[in-house]
Amino acid sequence: MEVPQFDCQPRLSEPMTEFTFETDAQHAPYNYAHLVDDRSHCYHRFDVDPAYDDGVVDPETGRRDAPPDFGARRRAIVEFYGHRCGRCATRVDTGSADHGEVAYLFSVADDAADSWALRQLVAVCEPCYDLLSTDCADQIGGFGDAYRRAPQFPAWTGDPRVAVERLPLTGREVWFRDRLSDRVAVEPPAGESVNAAAAREACLARSTPAAVAVALNEVLLADERGPLSTANRRLSDRWDALSEREQSEYERCAVDAETVVGGGFEPCVDLQRA
Ligand SMILES: [Zn+2]
Incomplete structure (x- = not known):
């Protein structure tokens, strides 16, 4: 029986072992494709007017709205991201929901004046959009509880600028995160991470x-899909084998999304201090 760790603190600073990428980009800590691939040809191909890269400002209210060629931009970006969410890689589409989640555009621009430029836009599914766009000053619930469906960890194939980890919302997620972090051996690049701005903005994201x-997502997938052996049970089975009391202790460490936003900032801040 495993001795549960009941501290709520992330353990990222501990030595990491076991993990290596089994991809062509063995030395890349994440996928660079969406950062370096040129998007300028998309303007012509999808009939996007660069003059609208900064959106449209209403002269009366001063509010910045979506550009009139929003639909063309959305088609261009969804195509550019291969009809996959830039965070979790689920299938997204601009048409009916039959072909995947409805695609949203998330802007990673620092400056509002550049927020609709194609290089600043990421195609994301509704749950990931809800996660990324819910900032600490807003009320959660703009999309119901869609953020709960956003996977806890981002896919390696996505765009690293939005590759944020979601706060654990259940005891199971707290426990999984703890176990998985022991298996990750990745040195983050020096300085601020490429996802830092998105992580700061999103109330339910960790830093x-x-x-x-x-890397956490890669070890999760390896655990779910790797070969089974009696000595090495899957995490989901090990979680199920915990006693009710042990599970409820982890439940206590999970984040209550309502209190993160509803005035109680402490859980948010504490957990983000990775
Ligand atoms: Zn997604």
Whole structure:
């Protein structure tokens, strides 16, 4: 029987072992493709007017709205991201929901004046959009509880700028995160991570560097899909085998999304201090 760790603190600073990427980009801590691939040809191909890269400002209210060629931008970006969510890689589409989640555009621009430029836009599914766009000053619930469906960890194939880890919302997620972090051996790049701005903005995101966040997802997938042996049970089976009391202790460490936003900032801040 495993001795449960009941501390709520992330353990990212501990030595990491076991993990290596089995991809072509063995030395890349995350996927660089969406950062370096040129998007300028998309303007012509999808009939996007660069003059609208900064959106449209209403002269009366001063509010910045979506550009009139929003639909074309959305088609361009969804195509550019291969009809996959830039965070979790689930299938997204601009048409009916039959072809995947409805695609949203998330802007990673620092400056509002550049927020609709194609290089600043990421195609994301509704749950990931809800996660990324819910900032600490807002009320959660703009999309119901769609954020709960956003996977805890971002996919390696996505865009590292939005590769944020979601706060654990259940005891199971707290326990999984603890176990998985022991298996990750990735040195995040020096300095601020490429996902830092998105992580700061999103109330339900942790400050985990992109390199570590995608590595956590890789070890989760390896655990779910790797070969089974009696000595090495899957995490889901090990969680199920915990006693009710042990599970409820982890439940206590999970984040209550309502209190993160509803005035109680402490859980948010504490857990983000990775
Ligand atoms: Zn997604």
